[in-house]
Amino acid sequence: MTEFSWPTHKFEPVLNPQVLDEALKIFGLDRKTVQAAVIRNPDLENFRGKAFAPEDYTVAFPNRKNISYEDLKNLDVRQYPVLIPSLTQAFPRTYFKDIVDYVRRGGVIVHSFGFPFYCDATRNADGRWIQNSGPDEKMMKALHIKWLAGWRDNVPRSGKIAPAPGRSVPAIRFRGSERYLSAENLKPGDELIPLYIQTNKEFSAPVAGVYKFNSDLKGGMIADVNFWENGVSEEVQGEFLAREYFCFLSSGIQKIFWYKFRAEEYDRSCNGHNFGIVHRDYSPRDAFKAYRNLIRLCPEGSTRPVLTNDGNLFSAEWRQPDGTKVCALWTVNHPVPAKLPFEVRGAFDHLGNPLKPETIRTISEGPVYLIAE
Template structure:
């Protein structure tokens, strides 16, 4: 898995959306088989805890594990093969009834790079591993080809995939071949399918990360789009897998000191000054409770006022002088004038992190919400500017060299890595950019603010406070990860996905960077809430259940399916917060549990539904409808 910030463009379906509706061959199978997978580096740093990890996976109901079949480990020296570690992985997995999905190639030997210039060696590698592991049925042809330097052009990966598939089928005709997980579908996927990929494989494979978005805002629309591409290329009856998705849980430093210091410069740091937050169900746009929490920036004594985007028009800067935006670089530009008027009238926008403010536009298109680069015009409108390594070669892709500006306490903590920078280029006469934290290249030839105040005294009379730190704003809390895991699975399964592998099982946990905290257990194997949420999901929707059908009414999502024993199960949630709803329940309810498996009181016609799933299990006649 690689750190890619935004992977797909379509990411929201509006109105009432039935994700369970079949798209051609997407749902010919009425049951789901065993869709539960996990990613783990079992032959690498996790090897010493191999047995215990697989036991924990089994206890959670996980039936599939994906790991790297590292060529450089198997054949460290040309012609000398060592399968000791991988043999142990396969043996322990089989003991626990867990199927292994190898990532062919894995870490490649330097001597065999570039791979396309060493195809004879690649064919020998394929033949060797396929014959050594005759009981492994499915084979993934390299990881994230679209994000690699060698296969960044689809026209190279398509023929390579076709040649690899032919070799696999020659050695093992019964083997199942699947694409590498595409980290960015869209045009790359289309070109791969056109250049041989469609005929090469039985399974199309995606990596769908939305760590700045809610699962509901992205996944269903994307999967339906991919299914249409598959049908177009004659793959309508083939399987669709997701072999990586997930949310990291790295902890951000306490941002209250730097927030208070910055707002103090504007006389906005007093506890009696309220903060306005946006929570909009139409655009899935929320100021917090996804990648950041208000409590990490503001005192517990602060008062908060939540508004929808439509209510921006009447938001008074006098009553609410501070408005916090979401730390995801996006904003629905249909509301740009309302936002601009707020600043013109003296309001202060607070961008708590996530990269470049107002970089993406969110807009409606054909019943969906699409994301697109907004362009320089929006930066000019708000008198702000930015730089990054792709716009200024002197700007470092990332740097740890940062210094607090004069006038601020030197012991104020802030995140230790940054890669987006602020500029003065769109300031108007009377405006100023006040640095709070300045970042430098290693040789200090480049410097720019990464936390700053845009203080306006032109046609704009307010302020924009910007923190650009990204890594800290690309994670969720451990509790949120636990809520999102089953929601992601139910959306994916109802959209025709056959297997989904969560990334990952165990967190590296050596530092607080995002990549070290994707696991559902900690480094010491202590379960996070997501582990228990996974276990609860597999208990309520065990293998060979019917495929979940998902509907949405208002703010409520309702998924339903039948277990192999005939019992009916409903899973109900809303995308954020908590809301009371009236439901018509028919049939016998045998049990009610939350997303972690805790028993809940018996339900009535009115239920309090939150962003954590409520499971209702009943007899085959159970019916739950939102009124």
């Protein structure tokens, strides 16, 4: 393996307060005073665990209220002219008709982070929401919107992004996009007003813009289709490091080399600048402490870790060169009650801090190391 750790970069959402001010002005709305309804779904927002969770851009609206999917049907457009239905590309299609009706009554949808309503969302057997299936063209037509993608349409997958002419929005530092907004499904009276345009040779199209409807739909949509994935926090980077090593080693990997030991940290939004387990000044990140703890408890000469799992609970077990048995326990996404697998004489958290075995009540995403009697 030639890479470990996770990047800790952080994108500034394209739909920042200044851009939202410009977009909402098109509808005669003031971001600072407008009431915004927001649907939060932790299952979907954390669908990939703590890796690459979407940025919470709803904080740009001082007056916001969380609502449920069921509230959509009777949502008062006069009281809540703005709706943020999802922080991800997933939305339950069961409620999509209510979205269309809201826009028909004059409501304005705000969406950032990829294509709006790209994935369906359903509940699994344990009641948790999961995202599934791909785009539904009928949904796009019902909402008069359309997107283009480099992997399926004959459009460039990169280019130069700049503010649209006449729009008071700041220049942004953003890698080229392979996603665009299209006017193809507009009806007479509707318009697509670009906020940012990407250009590649002869091709030019908006990557963020405003759909303003004046047909059977009377509201609109403010959309940024860039798939700007954040990295993880430094805390989560530390939790992930040992887990990655256990997966690699238990799979038979013989050697693991770092991709970047030191994080350059010149550009906060660049993932490549924010790998590394020490900071730019070589001060330790949590990932460094986790790495130091791992090689202390699983030193050279130890047996290869054996990885097993019982549902959400994962275990890696090995013996140190002197025969001492060690086990690391962790979970994915949510904690579980602790059940220690053997008599324990010593325990440490993933950063190397000592724990009293009798105080270990739950196992969570940061591995807990147990040393057998």
